[in-house]
Amino acid sequence: MAGQMLFVDLTDGGIERRPVDRELLREYLGGRGINARLLWDLTQKGLDPLSPAAPLLFGTGALAGTFAPNSGRMTVTCKSPATGLYLKTNVGSHAAPELRFAGYEYLVFQGKAPHPVYLWIDDGEVTLRDARGLWGLDTRAADRRIKEELGDDQIRTILIGPAGENLVAFASIMASIYRAAGRGGSGAVMGSKNLKAIAVRGTGEVTVADPEGFTEVALAARRALRADEYCWTRSYEFGTAQGIIGANEGGTLPHRNFQDGRVADAYKLSGEYVSEKFAHPEACSACVFHCGRFARIRSGPYAGTYTAGPEYETLASLGSKCGTTDTAGVIKAGELCNILGMDTISAGSLVSFAMECYEYGLLSQKDANGLDLSWGNVESILVLLERMARREGLGDLLANGSRAAARTIGRGAEAFAVQAKGLEQSTVDVRGSMSYALAFALNPRGPDHLMTECLAEVGYTPEVRRLAEDITGTPKATDSLSPEGKPRMVAWHEEIYAVTDCLGICAFTDTWSYTRVNFENMAAMFAAATGIALSGDEARRIGERIITLERLFNLREGLTREELDVLPQRMVSEPSPTLHRGARTLTKEKLDGMLREYYVLREWDSESGVPSRETLARLGLDFAAEDVMGAR
Amino acid sequence: MKVDVRLLVTREQILRGTTLCLELPSPASVGDVLRRLADQDRSLVELALVREPTLTLRPGLALLLNGANVLLAPQALETPVSEGDRLSLIHGISGG
Numbered sequence: 001m002a003g004q005m006l007f008v009d010l011t012d013g014g015i016e017r018r019p020v021d022r023e024l025l026r027e028y029l030g031g032r033g034i035n036a037r038l039l040w041d042l043t044q045k046g047l048d049p050l051s052p053a054a055p056l057l058f059g060t061g062a063l064a065g066t067f068a069p070n071s072g073r074m075t076v077t078c079k080s081p082a083t084g085l086y087l088k089t090n091v092g093s094h095a096a097p098e099l100r101f102a103g104y105e106y107l108v109f110q111g112k113a114p115h116p117v118y119l120w121i122d123d124g125e126v127t128l129r130d131a132r133g134l135w136g137l138d139t140r141a142a143d144r145r146i147k148e149e150l151g152d153d154q155i156r157t158i159l160i161g162p163a164g165e166n167l168v169a170f171a172s173i174m175a176s177i178y179r180a181a182g183r184g185g186s187g188a189v190m191g192s193k194n195l196k197a198i199a200v201r202g203t204g205e206v207t208v209a210d211p212e213g214f215t216e217v218a219l220a221a222r223r224a225l226r227a228d229e230y231c232w233t234r235s236y237e238f239g240t241a242q243g244i245i246g247a248n249e250g251g252t253l254p255h256r257n258f259q260d261g262r263v264a265d266a267y268k269l270s271g272e273y274v275s276e277k278f279a280h281p282e283a284c285s286a287c288v289f290h291c292g293r294f295a296r297i298r299s300g301p302y303a304g305t306y307t308a309g310p311e312y313e314t315l316a317s318l319g320s321k322c323g324t325t326d327t328a329g330v331i332k333a334g335e336l337c338n339i340l341g342m343d344t345i346s347a348g349s350l351v352s353f354a355m356e357c358y359e360y361g362l363l364s365q366k367d368a369n370g371l372d373l374s375w376g377n378v379e380s381i382l383v384l385l386e387r388m389a390r391r392e393g394l395g396d397l398l399a400n401g402s403r404a405a406a407r408t409i410g411r412g413a414e415a416f417a418v419q420a421k422g423l424e425q426s427t428v429d430v431r432g433s434m435s436y437a438l439a440f441a442l443n444p445r446g447p448d449h450l451m452t453e454c455l456a457e458v459g460y461t462p463e464v465r466r467l468a469e470d471i472t473g474t475p476k477a478t479d480s481l482s483p484e485g486k487p488r489m490v491a492w493h494e495e496i497y498a499v500t501d502c503l504g505i506c507a508f509t510d511t512w513s514y515t516r517v518n519f520e521n522m523a524a525m526f527a528a529a530t531g532i533a534l535s536g537d538e539a540r541r542i543g544e545r546i547i548t549l550e551r552l553f554n555l556r557e558g559l560t561r562e563e564l565d566v567l568p569q570r571m572v573s574e575p576s577p578t579l580h581r582g583a584r585t586l587t588k589e590k591l592d593g594m595l596r597e598y599y600v601l602r603e604w605d606s607e608s609g610v611p612s613r614e615t616l617a618r619l620g621l622d623f624a625a626e627d628v629m630g631a632r
Numbered sequence: 633m634k635v636d637v638r639l640l641v642t643r644e645q646i647l648r649g650t651t652l653c654l655e656l657p658s659p660a661s662v663g664d665v666l667r668r669l670a671d672q673d674r675s676l677v678e679l680a681l682v683r684e685p686t687l688t689l690r691p692g693l694a695l696l697l698n699g700a701n702v703l704l705a706p707q708a709l710e711t712p713v714s715e716g717d718r719l720s721l722i723h724g725i726s727g728g
Binding site for chain 2: 230231234242245246249250251252265267270272273276432458459460461462463478480481578579580581
């Protein structure tokens with residue numbers, strides 16, 4: 001595990017290599033954890049996320065490049081331009097292993113290049129190259145141009161599209177063109193630094209401390225996942241969109257910007273339909289599940305479209321949420337987001353927000369520069385996506401995110417912005433699930449499922465139901481509308497997701513196939529790979545340390561719990577007509593009750609939600625105490 | 633009493649949108665609906681139901697009564713159904 005950290009000062013072109021600190025690895029495990037600590041150390045309160053001083057961090061998982069199951073992930077961390085708060089986002093593909101093969105585990109960018117550049121990592125040789133000829137290109141064209149310029153089509157790229165260049169609040173960083181570090185606007189941070197791309201070619205190998213021990217535990221984990229035939233078969237055949245039908249039947253598939261939760265012909269967005277008509281499986285590095293899709297449209301108005309996906313979130317956000325089940329149209333919209341470099345969740349949210357404003361007369365056709373923003377108008381969706389990425393007309397307003405756009409539009413538009421802390425909610429209607437509601441409210445980057453997805457609450461097998469009861473100590477754990485047990489449910493999922501992200505393992509590994517990859521065998525893989533002894537309990541405690549440090553980052557900004565632990569207004573103030581016959585399933589009071597119980601569980605102050613000094617000492621986070629307490 | 637049953641387990645059922653309207657004597661439970669389904673369609677039994685020791689669903693499947701997962705309710709299959717209820721038989725894993 002002889003990886004290095006690469007510090008790049010884009011202002012003066014300085015490049016410095018440092019060995020990965022073993023103590024840092026011991027305390028934070030890698031990937032997300034080390035990124036979180038670096039971000040804390042390199043950022044001061046109030047720093048503008050788009051200023052040259054703001055750091056942008058890439059951290060491969062500690063197991064990336066090995067055959068540990070589903071271990072091809074990388075974490076991108078920065079201060080979010082969408083929220084002004086902590087942001088970690090995670091991406092698959094093959095970019096993380098390629099970085100490891102080149103000898104690097106972490107990339108730390110600061111400063112701003114005087115003109116567009118890209119970083120070329122050719123094993124041990126690292127150079128900044130002129131990217132003025134790439135600026136303005138979409139991700140597909142830029143990827144092709146870089147490979148042509150360097151004469152190697154095996155290069156892996158990590159890059160931004162026009163949306164990142166134009167500082168769109170939900171611009172993503174794309175790995176291998178189509179895989180997104182999607183949420184929170186990390187692409188805008190990269191664009192603000194005039195950094196168009198990172199190109200990597202690695203021909204080395206990743207060594208582990210105990211090859212025999214590692215092989216034994218990693219192979220056992222792979223075999224355990226393969227033995228869960230039901231899970232991997234469904235993942236392989238239908239991808240993440242296998243969940244569309246369940247969400248629709250449960251009344252939680254967002255329709256028309258979460259005004260309700262069901263569409264008549266949801267099957268057209270289902271993984272079953274997409275796989276039959278348009279897409280085949282595609283896997284990230286070392287993956288057992290192969291849940292990724294790659295779609296092609298061969299006929300009709302969108303013939304010639306090809307792109308990775310569509311995932312559940314893309315289908316729901318650009319499809320049902322915008323009032324359409326036109327499968328080909330949604331795939332085309334997904335392709336546009338990928339090559340323009342925009343998060344499909346937020347992009348769909350902005351379109352559906354604009355459509356609801358249009359429905360209620362807050363935006364006119366004139367305001368929309370001639371577009372008819374009626375629900376389900378696919379042609380308008382496609383044009384609006386382009387305009388957002390290029391900041392043209394109404395697109396320029398929407399490119400700032402729904403919170404900012406709603407403030408500008410006024411006249412009650414805030415009610416249609418389904419966002420909290422500045423991030424648009426992902427496409428799970430939390431009014432149908434108290435675990436999700438609590439997890440979304442606590443998520444330091446804003447309301448979505450990719451920091452903590454509490455699928456144990458669904459209890460889809462007897463084994464998962466038992467786990468849910470074990471975690472929470474109550475049979476109410478799988479009663480989605482009961483608050484009972486949900487704080488413990490969320491805490492457990494937060495911790496296992498944190499550890500998984502540190503190791504570079506896909507988070508779906510935990511929650512699609514519960515118990516087969518767990519704290520114990522993840523700790524064993526880490527120990528065998530790094531030579532650092534680690535137990536399952538210690539791994540879990542490190543997960544808690546990381547969760548707490550991420551919260552401290554936001555507390556240091558001076559926010560109160562009332563500002564941090566919130567859900568979109570629509571979720572707590574309007575019942576969904578398709579959920580439990582229109583009953584009011586979630587209220588602010590119900591959420592507050594769960595939050596207080598969660599704070600106590602975490603040994604944070606039950607009223608303020610601020611960790612005590614004793615808690616910080618217990619977690620080895622004493623260094624943060626003065627900064628956080630001083631910000632109160 | 634009429635209850636709408638939506639069978640959404642196989643790819644074919646999903647693409648076809650299989651919906652049955654079952655007529656049952658009142659009072660009736662979710663278990664009564666499943667027993668009626670099993671009597672009507674033996675292939676459904678093989679696909680989704682386990683008869684022994686008691687009638688239930690195969691692992692990984694979920695049964696939603698008006699959107700709520702009834703298998704997770706304390707009374708499970710004893711849960712009563714009412715006129716116009718919507719019972720959905722689906723796969724239980726969500727997406728991401």
